[in-house]
Amino acid sequence: MPSRISVVAFAMALLLMGALVWAAAPATGQDSARVVTFHKDVLPLLQTNCQSCHRPGQIGPFSMLTYKEVRPWVKAIKTAVALRAMPPWFADPRYGHFDNDRSLKQAEIDTIVAWADSGAAEGDSKDAPVPIVWPAGGWQIQPDVTLELPPYPVPAYAVREWERIAFAAPFKEDTWVTSVEILPGVSAVVHHMCFGFQTHRPTTPYNLYEWMEVPRDEDGVMKNRDGTTRGPADGVVVTREAGSTEEKRRRGRATIVHEGTNEFCYLPGLPYEDYRPVNAGMFVPAGSDIIVSLHYTSTGLAVVDRSRVGFTVAKVPPPKKFLPQDGPEGENPPVGRRQANAELAIPPYASNHPGPPAQITFLKDVELVWFRPHAHVRGKSVQYKLTYPDGREEIVLNVPRYDFNWQLTYRTSLKIPRGSTMHVQFFYNNSTANKYNPDPGKWVYYGGQSWEEMGTPNMGFLVDRDADDEGFVRER
Amino acid sequence: MKTLWLVSIVMLLFAVAPLAENREVSFRAADGFALNGTFHSVERGGPGILLLHQCNADRQIYDQLATMLNAAGYNVLTFDFRGFGGSRAGEYTDFTAQRQKIMERMARDVDSALTFLTSQSTVNNRALGVVGGSCGVNQAVQASRRHPNIRTIVLLSGGTNGEGEAHIRSSPRIPILGAASEEDTDAATAIQKIVGLSTNRDSRVEMFKDAGHAASMFSKQPDLQADIVIWFRSNLPTGGYGLPPAIK
Numbered sequence: 001m002p003s004r005i006s007v008v009a010f011a012m013a014l015l016l017m018g019a020l021v022w023a024a025a026p027a028t029g030q031d032s033a034r035v036v037t038f039h040k041d042v043l044p045l046l047q048t049n050c051q052s053c054h055r056p057g058q059i060g061p062f063s064m065l066t067y068k069e070v071r072p073w074v075k076a077i078k079t080a081v082a083l084r085a086m087p088p089w090f091a092d093p094r095y096g097h098f099d100n101d102r103s104l105k106q107a108e109i110d111t112i113v114a115w116a117d118s119g120a121a122e123g124d125s126k127d128a129p130v131p132i133v134w135p136a137g138g139w140q141i142q143p144d145v146t147l148e149l150p151p152y153p154v155p156a157y158a159v160r161e162w163e164r165i166a167f168a169a170p171f172k173e174d175t176w177v178t179s180v181e182i183l184p185g186v187s188a189v190v191h192h193m194c195f196g197f198q199t200h201r202p203t204t205p206y207n208l209y210e211w212m213e214v215p216r217d218e219d220g221v222m223k224n225r226d227g228t229t230r231g232p233a234d235g236v237v238v239t240r241e242a243g244s245t246e247e248k249r250r251r252g253r254a255t256i257v258h259e260g261t262n263e264f265c266y267l268p269g270l271p272y273e274d275y276r277p278v279n280a281g282m283f284v285p286a287g288s289d290i291i292v293s294l295h296y297t298s299t300g301l302a303v304v305d306r307s308r309v310g311f312t313v314a315k316v317p318p319p320k321k322f323l324p325q326d327g328p329e330g331e332n333p334p335v336g337r338r339q340a341n342a343e344l345a346i347p348p349y350a351s352n353h354p355g356p357p358a359q360i361t362f363l364k365d366v367e368l369v370w371f372r373p374h375a376h377v378r379g380k381s382v383q384y385k386l387t388y389p390d391g392r393e394e395i396v397l398n399v400p401r402y403d404f405n406w407q408l409t410y411r412t413s414l415k416i417p418r419g420s421t422m423h424v425q426f427f428y429n430n431s432t433a434n435k436y437n438p439d440p441g442k443w444v445y446y447g448g449q450s451w452e453e454m455g456t457p458n459m460g461f462l463v464d465r466d467a468d469d470e471g472f473v474r475e476r
Numbered sequence: 477m478k479t480l481w482l483v484s485i486v487m488l489l490f491a492v493a494p495l496a497e498n499r500e501v502s503f504r505a506a507d508g509f510a511l512n513g514t515f516h517s518v519e520r521g522g523p524g525i526l527l528l529h530q531c532n533a534d535r536q537i538y539d540q541l542a543t544m545l546n547a548a549g550y551n552v553l554t555f556d557f558r559g560f561g562g563s564r565a566g567e568y569t570d571f572t573a574q575r576q577k578i579m580e581r582m583a584r585d586v587d588s589a590l591t592f593l594t595s596q597s598t599v600n601n602r603a604l605g606v607v608g609g610s611c612g613v614n615q616a617v618q619a620s621r622r623h624p625n626i627r628t629i630v631l632l633s634g635g636t637n638g639e640g641e642a643h644i645r646s647s648p649r650i651p652i653l654g655a656a657s658e659e660d661t662d663a664a665t666a667i668q669k670i671v672g673l674s675t676n677r678d679s680r681v682e683m684f685k686d687a688g689h690a691a692s693m694f695s696k697q698p699d700l701q702a703d704i705v706i707w708f709r710s711n712l713p714t715g716g717y718g719l720p721p722a723i724k
Binding site for chain 2: 062075158186300435
């Protein structure tokens with residue numbers, strides 16, 4: 001039988017060991033015992049990562065401002081973050097570094113999952129962070145200047161070609177635009193809405209929609225397979241006054257010409273363009289026009305789209321100037337692009353068909369800050385591979401699952417020396433496994449409609465504010 | 477691949493929420509009988525969803541689901557079958573006593589409801605969905621047989637007849653979400669059979685335990701309503717790019 005002293009000593013030893021184990025336990029061990037609550041743990045994550053879209057008047061289908069609003073969606077939220085489906089982000093994490101990477105950190109995902117799995121407790125509202133004051137009027141940015149586009153009636157059934165319309169820019173003096181948001185009235189019918197600035201020409205009419213008639217077959221497919229979206233420059237020009245339904249036709253060339261590139265765009269899933277994080281802006285000289293490129297898609301329901309554009313402007317010129325490159329094929333400094341779009345022909349039921357690659361040559365040293373790959377509903381994946389002048393290769397962006405409904409901008413900072421080349425490869429899924437494929441049994445060719453395909457490797461660059469655009473272009 | 481689809485589904489759920497409102501409505505059945513309902517509209521336009529209630533409840537059982545679907549971008553019509561809720565009048569006041577007479581008219585009442593729904597200016601009548609609970613399950617299946625613009629159906633605790641089964645078997649383009657509770661044995665078996673007949677790759681069953689019958693499951697399985705919204709966002713997109721383009 002053990003003595004009283006030995007029993008006490010044994011008990012004390014146990015207590016001591018227990019105390020040592022407790023003291024040595026990691027902090028996370030202590031946290032795991034605490035109940036994860038909405039107000040203390042989850043709401044801060046929702047504020048930072050979700051509420052910009054999930055609040056009244058925004059694109060999210062339910063609001064995430066309060067516990068009551070969030071509670072019915074706990075399982076859906078858990079699933080979305082655990083699968084990394086939300087927030088939407090498609091860049092392969094193995095390649096590149098992106099300043100606007102919206103994906104959640106694993107610890108943040110773990111918090112949300114733990115909260116959902118432990119009963120989604122509300123907690124004490126005193127633990128909640130201060131509510132964010134969001135911009136009014138449906139904006140994500142707080143615009144300094146806004147522009148309302150004329151109401152655009154989209155018929156229930158029709159093929160709408162790419163149209164242009166010009167307005168006087170809403171700036172009376174030289175202006176640096178630092179962010180832009182395009183808010184479509186009915187996003188379901190907007191395939192794209194892009195614009196650029198251009199010095200006014202006396203021949204450019206205002207408030208007139210203008211487009212080239214594109215010969216199409218009964219399925220709406222372009223008959224002219226020349227690798228363009230508009231067909232020949234000389235053809236039938238169609239015009240319609242804003243606010244009118246009367247269309248006028250004439251033979252000839254379009255009068256609304258935009259020689260630069262589209263500088264800002266709305267695309268499905270693209271939130272807004274913001275150059276403030278990189279201390280940059282887009283210079284708009286006084287007296288410029290806005291040349292808008294519009295593409296609507298009929299869905300079976302006649303609607304009227306009323307889109308708005310909002311701008312923030314710099315009070316003092318920013319140190320850097322942003323230059324987008326989404327223009328046509330050919331030399332367009334600082335890059336030249338070759339891509340045999342006319343050869344794009346995706347066979348019926350092909351599940352991973354490579355498109356004609358884009359080969360981009362860098363004509364001078366540049367800082368590349370922006371990728372925005374564009375394909376349509378059969379787009380499956382895209383990869384940008386950079387080859388330096390010394391032969392070294394680097395995958396700088398890989399998007400293994402392209403999604404037409406989420407056309408994101410991937411912001412980075414890559415110093416690329418002159419003489420480098422970028423190889424951009426899109427793949428397409430024309431099979432029945434592509435849920436959004438309108439007809440797997442059809443050949444698919446290059447064209448501007450969502451049932452045709454594209455594979456455009458848009459990029460953007462930063463240059464010094466005082467860089468002379470004319471000098472830049474003279475490198476041709 | 478399955479994960480990718482799930483990711484797609486979830487991503488669709490989290491996009492686009494137009495402005496919405498709801499109003500009480502009344503429309504005539506084929507024989508002139510007034511059917512009463514609630515129409516939740518989407519100001520910017522979108523697909524239409526018809527909710528068919530079970531025979532031990534009325535349309536109010538879908539109040540929350542209708543609100544959630546509407547907030548997610550859908551025009552939603554709930555209505556009371558004759559003899560239920562706000563559609564009790566004349567010779568139709570008691571379902572238990574008039575079961576056969578009411579059931580015989582249900583299909584035409586569903587057609588009238590679809591006619592009303594698709595006549596609304598905000599409804600894209602190329603993009604329709606139906607939810608049916610219990611006795612509404614067969615009505616939902618039969619409606620999809622008669623109306624090719626019904627692109628997906630959600631079936632809660634119920635079965636269909638041979639004609640309905642043949643339709644499901646021959647309709648690979650119609651994805652079906654089924655749900656039931658295990659102890660609700662007959663309904664669970666029937667739902668599993670229907671979904672098992674479907675050749676659509678996305679069709680699936682959610683089976684619960686001790687959850688109750690049809691839409692009554694919502695109270696014990698609150699996530700089911702969110703799951704139904706997710707299902708529609710995946711299979712009846714609110715945007716224009718999940719539907720074939722409307723060019724002619």
